[in-house]
Amino acid sequence: MQDEQNAAQRGYSTREELQKSRALPPIEKVKEKRVCIIECTEEIPCNPCVQACKFGAISKEGLCKPGVVDWDVCTGCTQCVAICPGMSIFMQRIEDGKGYVTMPYEFLPEPKIGDKAQLLDRSGKVVGEGRIVNPTYQAKGDAYPRWVVTVEMDDPELSYEVRAIRILE
Amino acid sequence: MEDWRVYKHPILEFERGKEVTLYLDGKPMKAFENETILAAMYANGVRVFSRSIKYHRPRGFFCAIGRCSSCMMEVDGVPNVRTCITKVKDGMHLRRQKTFADKFAPFLNLLNLSPLAYNRMFTKPGIIYKPAMKIIRQFTGQGSFSKKIEESGEEIMGIDDEFSTELLIVGGGPAGLSAALEAGQRCDDVIVIDDKEQLGGQLNRQTHMFFSDVKYAAGKRGFKLGKEMVEKISKLKTVRVLPKTNAIAYYPMENKMLMLRSTDRGLMVKAKKYIVAVGAYEKTLLFENNDLPGIYGAGGVQTLLNIYGVKPGKKGLMLGTGNVSLIVAYQLLQAGIGVEAIVAPSFRRVSGYLVHAAKIRRHGVPIITRHTILRALGKQRVTGALITELDEKYRPIEGTEKRLDCDFICMGVGLTPSYDLIQLFNPKMVYSSELGGFVPVRDMQFRFAENAYIAGDCGGVEEATTAVLEGGLAGLYAARSLGYADEEVSAKIDEYEHALEEDRGSPFSSDIKAALQKITVENIEEVIK
Ligand SMILES: Cc1cc2nc3c(=O)[nH]c(=O)nc-3n(C[C@H](O)[C@H](O)[C@H](O)COP(=O)(O)OP(=O)(O)OC[C@H]3O[C@@H](n4cnc5c(N)ncnc54)[C@H](O)[C@@H]3O)c2cc1C
Numbered sequence: 001m002q003d004e005q006n007a008a009q010r011g012y013s014t015r016e017e018l019q020k021s022r023a024l025p026p027i028e029k030v031k032e033k034r035v036c037i038i039e040c041t042e043e044i045p046c047n048p049c050v051q052a053c054k055f056g057a058i059s060k061e062g063l064c065k066p067g068v069v070d071w072d073v074c075t076g077c078t079q080c081v082a083i084c085p086g087m088s089i090f091m092q093r094i095e096d097g098k099g100y101v102t103m104p105y106e107f108l109p110e111p112k113i114g115d116k117a118q119l120l121d122r123s124g125k126v127v128g129e130g131r132i133v134n135p136t137y138q139a140k141g142d143a144y145p146r147w148v149v150t151v152e153m154d155d156p157e158l159s160y161e162v163r164a165i166r167i168l169e
Numbered sequence: 170m171e172d173w174r175v176y177k178h179p180i181l182e183f184e185r186g187k188e189v190t191l192y193l194d195g196k197p198m199k200a201f202e203n204e205t206i207l208a209a210m211y212a213n214g215v216r217v218f219s220r221s222i223k224y225h226r227p228r229g230f231f232c233a234i235g236r237c238s239s240c241m242m243e244v245d246g247v248p249n250v251r252t253c254i255t256k257v258k259d260g261m262h263l264r265r266q267k268t269f270a271d272k273f274a275p276f277l278n279l280l281n282l283s284p285l286a287y288n289r290m291f292t293k294p295g296i297i298y299k300p301a302m303k304i305i306r307q308f309t310g311q312g313s314f315s316k317k318i319e320e321s322g323e324e325i326m327g328i329d330d331e332f333s334t335e336l337l338i339v340g341g342g343p344a345g346l347s348a349a350l351e352a353g354q355r356c357d358d359v360i361v362i363d364d365k366e367q368l369g370g371q372l373n374r375q376t377h378m379f380f381s382d383v384k385y386a387a388g389k390r391g392f393k394l395g396k397e398m399v400e401k402i403s404k405l406k407t408v409r410v411l412p413k414t415n416a417i418a419y420y421p422m423e424n425k426m427l428m429l430r431s432t433d434r435g436l437m438v439k440a441k442k443y444i445v446a447v448g449a450y451e452k453t454l455l456f457e458n459n460d461l462p463g464i465y466g467a468g469g470v471q472t473l474l475n476i477y478g479v480k481p482g483k484k485g486l487m488l489g490t491g492n493v494s495l496i497v498a499y500q501l502l503q504a505g506i507g508v509e510a511i512v513a514p515s516f517r518r519v520s521g522y523l524v525h526a527a528k529i530r531r532h533g534v535p536i537i538t539r540h541t542i543l544r545a546l547g548k549q550r551v552t553g554a555l556i557t558e559l560d561e562k563y564r565p566i567e568g569t570e571k572r573l574d575c576d577f578i579c580m581g582v583g584l585t586p587s588y589d590l591i592q593l594f595n596p597k598m599v600y601s602s603e604l605g606g607f608v609p610v611r612d613m614q615f616r617f618a619e620n621a622y623i624a625g626d627c628g629g630v631e632e633a634t635t636a637v638l639e640g641g642l643a644g645l646y647a648a649r650s651l652g653y654a655d656e657e658v659s660a661k662i663d664e665y666e667h668a669l670e671e672d673r674g675s676p677f678s679s680d681i682k683a684a685l686q687k688i689t690v691e692n693i694e695e696v697i698k
């Protein structure tokens with residue numbers, strides 16, 4: 001039963017579904033640099049990501065169309081991660097055999113470099129343990145305070161799945 | 170005693186005032202200035218506020234914004250005070266109404282003292298009415314004033330103030346505030362009122378970032394957006410802001426509106442034009458035991474948690490998969506409160522945005538679709554819920570019942586437009602399920618009565634950006650018809666109309682758009698005559 005569900009019934013898109021809709025960056029890009037992934041597949045009226053990208057890497061055909069990333073242009077600056085109201089923008093990077101996922105974080109405890117964290121996939125399943133490498137607190141004009149956190153994981157494959165963390169105290 | 174307050178939150182800081190002492194049925198308890206009585210009681214673990222008249226069922230709170238009257242208590246000798254909108258004061262004496270029955274509730278139920286539950290009984294002959302009433306009220310009534318208060322002989326409310334204005338805006342949510350901003354920059358004399366102490370409407374309890382166009386609201390957290398708008402308005406000399414002012418009646422013959430200020434001062438205002446932006450209130454759901462303390466509206470939980478920083482429970486069950494339900498589930502997680510599951514009958518899809526659903530799925534909260542709640546479990550408060558699977562015709566499938574563990578149940582099953590005030594303008598009301606309930610027919614300029622405009626959720630439940638845009642437009646339309654018409658106003662109107670069209674461009678809005686078209690007419694005069 002669970003398998004037959006589509007994204008809208010399940011409440012999230014799977015890696016395969018995202019791949020099909022070309023939301024995931026090609027592997028060469030992920031190995032070359034940190035790039036952004038927009039997991040926002042529905043037509044909703046929203047555009048902060050387009051405005052937030054200083055490099056013009058994100059475009060939308062209209063207010064309601066899903067955002068499209070130009071991975072050649074994306075610098076991995078994380079401004080879009082910090083502002084996305086749907087918390088649906090992430091960054092992925094594979095380097096030296098390790099995986100890195102950057103994500104918005106709005107929970108406690110506050111993240112610190114070196115913190116250990118449980119890695120959760122899109123369904124909330126714990127798929128491993130990782131380390132926090134680069135937490136930044138983004139509070140531009142204090143309109144949208146939010147942590148943007150990068151976690152490192154030993155299995156690079158996991159960087160396709162991990163979308164949330166639970167920091168272990 | 171366990172303290173249910175949240176002291177550390179990832180997004181919010183709670184401004185608690187000085188510590189004060191309240192007395193609940195004589196027992197002291199700690200509270201902070203700025204808290205409502207409801208928040209203070211909850212923080213102290215009190216869950217039953219009164220008992221129902223006939224079956225002595227325990228009563229808790231539901232809406233937390235003064236709309237449902239479920240939270241009433243006797244406060245300093247005054248019965249039936251809505252504790253969710255009354256702030257605490259040092260030394261306040263609170264009494265739970267009819268809870269003498271706490272111990273005897275099952276016994277009283279058995280006896281079923283139903284005749285005593287009706288004030289109609291013993292009205293004749295006249296001489297027995299008074300003593301009989303006294304006894305009935307003792308047992309079942311909604312309380313009486315203390316001797317002290319009765320003897321002080323306070324006047325029945327009169328009209329303390331009366332004035333006129335160009336434009337009166339009722340409701341200080343995003344729609345009303347936006348109307349005040351636009352009209353205030355053009356008209357000479359605008360008043361905006363709201364029954365709450367703090368303007369901002371629904372925005373005040375939203376901690377998440379808003380969608381939509383960055384030009385209007387997107388990327389800002391709701392409560393900040395409200396504050397920003399209030400600040401901008403406070404800089405306009407043309408706008409008077411009256412908080413704690415409740416519009417209770419409108420007299421079409423005289424074109425006057427009656428308001429209650431701070432619960433005891435009458436105010437009559439005659440305005441050339443009115444903008445009604447009174448928002449919407451929460452719907453509820455029918456199931457066995459749905460009146461137990463611990464069953465709340467999603468908005469009620471937001472108020473308690475996000476405004477006062479008090480936990481509604483330890484683990485909740487959410488009903489409904491609309492955006493409100495999904496967002497509140499996430500906010501519960503943020504405050505460290507468990508969410509057992511989200512349950513909804515939806516077959517085709519979760520009804521809210523997928524991104525909101527994904528936010529809670531990735532934190533491990535299951536969304537159980539094709540299911541509904543059968544019954545809330547528990548006697549004095551919620552201890553669980555019984556859910557069942559549904560077949561294609563939404564009938565429960567026997568043998569699929571499942572028990573879920575939770576100590577509160579939160580309904581996010583939609584909003585319905587507030588129409589009580591609107592109706593007094595004698596508009597043509599129609600029912601629209603797409604718009605959430607009864608709404609008035611209006612023209613292209615949002616006019617639903619001779620002198621009145623509508624904006625925001627009360628004209629059809631949508632979201633904050635559309636409320637801001639509709640409110641802005643209503644303010645501009647009103648200004649124009651008051652004679653403040655120039656090219657700049659027309660250009661601004663064009664801009665807003667275009668933005669509104671664009672904002673409703675998503676498939677999520679297509680039903681709403683069609684429904685709005687159906688109730689919009691060319692000439693409102695023909696409809697209201
Ligand atoms: C949980 C939740 C999440 C939401 N998330 C989003 C989102 O992400 N994006 C989005 O765009 N929208 C969102 N919304 C919707 C948005 O908050 C509302 O659509 C919007 O606030 C409606 O604005 P309004 O001005 O029409 O009404 P309201 O905000 O309801 O304001 C009406 C005001 O009028 C006052 N009032 C009512 N009657 C009277 C009276 N008789 N006298 C005086 N004052 C009166 C009320 O107290 C209130 O302050 C959300 C709503 C909820 C509940």
Ligand code: FES
Nearest residue numbers: 233235237238253
């Ligand atoms: S009126 Fe207080 S909870 Fe509804």
